[in-house]
Amino acid sequence: xxxxxxxxxxxxxxxxxxxxxxxxxxxxxxxxxxxxxxxxxxxxxxxxxxxxxxxxxxxxxxxxxxxxxxxxxxxxxxxxxxxxxxxxxxxxxxxxxxxxxxxxxxxxxxxxxxxxxxxxxxxxxxxxxxxxxxxxxxxxxxxxxxxxxxxxxxxxxxxxxxxxxxxxxxxxxxxxxxxxxxxxxxxxxxxxxxxxxxxxxxxxxxxxxxxxxxxxxxxxxxxxxxxxxxxxxxxxxxxxxxxxxxxxxxxxxxxxxxxxxxxxxxxxxxxxxxxxxxxxxxxxxxxxxxxxxxxxxxxxxxxxxxxxxxxxxxxxxxxxxxxxxxxxxxxxxxxxxxxxxxxxxxxxxxxxxxxxxxxxxxxxxxxxxxxxxxxxxxxxxxxxxxxxxxxxxxxxxxxxxxxxxxxxxxxxxxxxxxxxxxxxxxxxxxxxxxxxxxxxxxxxxxxxxxxxxxxxxxxxxxxxxxxxxxxxxxxxxxxxxxxxxxxxxxxxxxxxxxxxxxxxxxxxx
Amino acid sequence: xxxxxxxxxxxxxxxxxxxxxxxxxxxxxxxxxxxxxxxxxxxxxxxxxxxxxxxxxxxxxxxxxxxxxxxxxxxxxxxxxxxxxxxxxxxxxxxxxxxxxxxxxxxxxxxxxxxxxxxxxxxxxxxxxxxxxxxxxxxxxxxxxxxxxxxxxxxxxxxxxxxxxxxxxxxxxxxxx
Numbered sequence: 001x002x003x004x005x006x007x008x009x010x011x012x013x014x015x016x017x018x019x020x021x022x023x024x025x026x027x028x029x030x031x032x033x034x035x036x037x038x039x040x041x042x043x044x045x046x047x048x049x050x051x052x053x054x055x056x057x058x059x060x061x062x063x064x065x066x067x068x069x070x071x072x073x074x075x076x077x078x079x080x081x082x083x084x085x086x087x088x089x090x091x092x093x094x095x096x097x098x099x100x101x102x103x104x105x106x107x108x109x110x111x112x113x114x115x116x117x118x119x120x121x122x123x124x125x126x127x128x129x130x131x132x133x134x135x136x137x138x139x140x141x142x143x144x145x146x147x148x149x150x151x152x153x154x155x156x157x158x159x160x161x162x163x164x165x166x167x168x169x170x171x172x173x174x175x176x177x178x179x180x181x182x183x184x185x186x187x188x189x190x191x192x193x194x195x196x197x198x199x200x201x202x203x204x205x206x207x208x209x210x211x212x213x214x215x216x217x218x219x220x221x222x223x224x225x226x227x228x229x230x231x232x233x234x235x236x237x238x239x240x241x242x243x244x245x246x247x248x249x250x251x252x253x254x255x256x257x258x259x260x261x262x263x264x265x266x267x268x269x270x271x272x273x274x275x276x277x278x279x280x281x282x283x284x285x286x287x288x289x290x291x292x293x294x295x296x297x298x299x300x301x302x303x304x305x306x307x308x309x310x311x312x313x314x315x316x317x318x319x320x321x322x323x324x325x326x327x328x329x330x331x332x333x334x335x336x337x338x339x340x341x342x343x344x345x346x347x348x349x350x351x352x353x354x355x356x357x358x359x360x361x362x363x364x365x366x367x368x369x370x371x372x373x374x375x376x377x378x379x380x381x382x383x384x385x386x387x388x389x390x391x392x393x394x395x396x397x398x399x400x401x402x403x404x405x406x407x408x409x410x411x412x413x414x415x416x417x418x419x420x421x422x423x424x425x426x427x428x429x430x431x432x433x434x435x436x437x438x439x440x441x442x443x444x445x446x447x448x449x450x451x452x453x454x455x456x457x458x459x460x461x462x463x464x465x466x467x468x469x470x471x472x473x474x475x476x477x478x479x480x481x482x483x484x485x486x487x488x489x490x491x492x493x494x495x496x497x498x499x500x501x502x503x504x505x506x507x508x509x
Numbered sequence: 510x511x512x513x514x515x516x517x518x519x520x521x522x523x524x525x526x527x528x529x530x531x532x533x534x535x536x537x538x539x540x541x542x543x544x545x546x547x548x549x550x551x552x553x554x555x556x557x558x559x560x561x562x563x564x565x566x567x568x569x570x571x572x573x574x575x576x577x578x579x580x581x582x583x584x585x586x587x588x589x590x591x592x593x594x595x596x597x598x599x600x601x602x603x604x605x606x607x608x609x610x611x612x613x614x615x616x617x618x619x620x621x622x623x624x625x626x627x628x629x630x631x632x633x634x635x636x637x638x639x640x641x642x643x644x645x646x647x648x649x650x651x652x653x654x655x656x657x658x659x660x661x662x663x664x665x666x667x668x669x670x671x672x673x674x675x676x677x678x679x680x681x682x683x684x685x686x
Contacts, residue, residue: 080622119600127673157673164592168670171679208670216592216666228674280669285531285594288668322680365615462620464672465660 044127118159119408125465125509127155127172128240138490138497149453151176153239155203157509167221173205174405203272203299217282223292224277226299230290230315231329232356232372235272240507241463243417244454245473247272249437250374250411253448254495257384258344260396261483262407263446265384268343269374269409270352273299278313288317296333296350300341309334311350321362329354335379337401338430346379346406347392366419366429373412375441380406407440414478419458443483448495451476467507475499531594533655533682534628542628547587555647564588565649566596566626569656570605570639572619578611581654582639582646583625586679593665594659595657596624606647607635612685614656622661627654653684 070087073079079087116122130152140146154175161167195480205224210216228236234248250269258265278292296311311333319325335342335350358370381401388400396403413435420428431454439446452475459468479496481488490496546563551654567583585603586596602670608627627649635648662671667678 155673159670167592169668172673204673210592213591217594220665223669230675233675236675238676240674241672241674241676290550323677324676460658464674464676465662486571 053314112191116160118292122158122160123509124156126159126507127157127509128153128239128505128507129155130239130503132245134501135500135501136494136497136499138494138499139492141492144184152245152503155239164213166208167210168206168208170204170206170225170227173201174199174203187353199295215281219279220281222277222279226273228272229270229274229276229294229313230278230280231270231313231352232327232333232354232374233358233370234372235270238464240505241467243415243431243456244433244452245471245501245503246452248372248411248413248433248435249448249450250372250435251436253341253411254439256494257387258382258402258404259482259486260403261443261446261486262344262378262382262402262404263443263485264482265382265402266343267409267437267439268298268345269376269411269437271296271298271342275299276313286319288315290315296331296335296342298341309336309340309350321360323360324358326357327355329356331376335382337379337383338391339413340386343384344378344382344402346382346401346404347389348379348406350377350379352376359473361448364418366421367417367418369414371412371414373410375408377408378406380404382407408442409435409437409439410441411435417454417456419461427461428459429458430454431456440483445481445484445486447480449478450495465507465509467505469505471501471503471505473501473503475501514558515587531590533594533626534653535682535684538628538653538684541645544588549602551631551647552585552606555645559631559633561631562628562652563631563649564626564628565606566624567606568596568598568661569619569621569623571621572614573637578609579619580615580635580637581608581610581619581625582606582637583608583627586624588626593663593667595664596626597663597665597680605639605644605646607637607646608651608654609635609648610651610654610683610685614683617683618656618658618683620658620660622659624657624659625654627651629653635662651685653682654681656680 015463025300034112070079070084074081074084112118132150132152133148134150135147137146156173156175157170159168159170162169204225204227206223206227208221208223210221212219228238230236232422234242235251251272252266252268254264254266254463256265274294274296276292276294278290278294280288280290282288291312291314293310293312296309311331313331315327315329317325317327329352331350331352333350335345335347337345337347352374353376354374356370356372358368361367380392380394381389381396381399382404383401387402390399390401393399393401394403394405413433415431415433417429417431420426431452433450433454435450435451437448439448452473454473456469456471459470460466460468476498477495479490479493513601530623540561543561543563546561546565548565549600551558565585566588567585569581570584572582573580582605584605586598588595589597608625608629609632629649629651632648632650634645636643638644639646659667664678671678
């Protein structure tokens with residue numbers, strides 16, 4: 001067989017095969033249509049006979065998928081089966097895509113709901129970020145200024161709720177004035193002179209423990225750690241929610257070293273924070289109580305102080321309304337002047353008695369007045385931190401210290417403010433405060449007095465969470481002296497000269 | 510001896526009073542109030558349980574001023590006695606309802622997040638806009654509402670745990686006249 005003939009036969013055979021396959025395929029498609037009517041034939045009929053008028057065959061049998069729009073269109077012959085299948089395929093794809101997305105979201109939701117942040121186990125906020133400008137009329141040593149800018153507070157707060165039994169953990173960090181120099185650099189030297197002021201990041205840290213759920217709120221919880229002490233009002237008010245810029249004299253007043261009158265030197269009458277454990281609760285829905293024991297050495301004692309002395313304290317607060325009250329506080333215990341971090345409290349028996357009130361008017365919304373009165377004995381031989389002292393000995397030549405007997409100190413203040421809530425002065429709040437501090441009630445010529453006129457503008461005011469504001473305070477300060485017969489010069493005494501302060505604050509938590 | 514007995518009775522009486530249930534609404538308003546009303550059933554079929562005097566608690570979602578009063582949208586929360594009386598968020602979502610209050614309230618009491626206990630009469634489902642979405646919610650015509658200005662926090666967080674210090678919780682009862 002010649003090659004040419006062989007090629008012709010091969011092509012012929014291939015053609016026959018292809019024709020056979022095509023014929024078989026055509027036959028398999030068209031064959032059933034003629035054999036069996038019903039649902040399947042309808043599909044075939046619709047596919048093969050698009051021009052056939054609708055309803056001619058099988059309109060009583062619905063296509064798969066029910067009576068959707070495309071089904072109706074298909075029944076009426078407006079679309080072909082190809083188009084119907086395409087529509088359904090797109091719907092199924094779209095449905096699968098939606099399901100996939102929902103699954104992804106659900107998965108993400110499940111994962112994120114486990115995050116401690118979303119379960120209230122971990123939170124953080126800005127307790128107070130304050131930028132302060134101050135001017136004081138009192139003279140200052142060479143190298144210092146009467147006008148100062150400073151970061152007053154830069155406090156970040158962390159807290160959370162573990163469970164009903166452990167309803168709160170809390171830690172407050174202070175990020176300003178860490179190891180700042182006490183003096184400004186002199187003589188072209190880059191190094192600061194004097195001792196560095198050692199502050200600490202660590203400011204507050206405590207745990208709340210509620211042993212019996214069914215006892216709350218009558219015996220609500222036990223708090224242990226370091227926090228603002230429940231002494232009156234001001235001590236326990238957050239630095240980010242205070243109505244005036246300066247702290248009242250009841251926390252600290254005076255400067256320099258003590259003397260035998262007990263009237264001179266820096267006096268820390270009430271510490272704001274301390275190591276303590278106490279129990280808190282509420283009775284009759286009107287009477288709050290706190291009772292506990294503390295180290296009585298301020299929180300700085302964590303690092304350096306002697307933690308030997310212990311004091312008991314308690315406060316009862318009787319509410320006249322939800323936001324108006326009167327309280328009684330007492331502290332009873334021992335003070336220790338050896339290496340103590342509380343200035344001028346002496347060695348031995350120590351007590352404080354306090355009365356405070358707040359009236360928040362419901363008749364004049366925005367008006368509030370509050371006040372505190374405190375009195376108490378220090379131990380004898382009061383001294384200042386860093387000066388020698390040794391027990392309750394009153395002979396200064398032997399024991400060091402000031403040699404002063406345990407002085408009875410007394411202080412009080414009244415503060416009033418009015419928040420303007422409408423009109424052109426909306427969000428402005430005028431404030432006025434007057435206070436006195438008597439370092440020794442048995443001595444004359446030692447009284448501190450101060451009147452503060454303040455004006456606050458609130459950018460945001462949703463206490464206790466949010467409070468952004470600018471405060472202007474002018475302080476009229478007066479100091480009589482350091483006791484009878486003691487030489488005294490007001491020139492450099494910051495407590496005897498007026499001061500002006502402006503503070504910008506942000507608080508958000 | 511008589512003095513001792515009197516003292517003991519006084520102390521016991523004070524203790525019992527101190528631990529008694531909290532009463533936030535006037536006694537007269539509480540007559541006939543169902544404190545254990547099945548919110549879930551009502552939420553599912555709002556119109557099946559109308560004209561029933563009930564007490565419900567929750568958290569304010571939003572408040573709309575309408576002609577003749579307010580419509581306060583509230584997410585329902587269970588009312589608990591411990592650790593502090595009032596609506597407590599237990600983390601489970603239960604649903605919203607509308608409180609129709611025919612009076613005026615200072616906006617400071619209507620901020621989202623505040624806790625609320627209401628007594629009132631159930632009514633027909635009400636169409637309201639919540640977050641720009643039209644919804645049909647079961648409604649309650651309020652007789653009295655008690656609101657805590659918690660701004661999203663738990664009632665038990667106050668006064669010792671709301672901020673970095675002591676912060677009293679403002680609360681007030683308002684009744685329609």
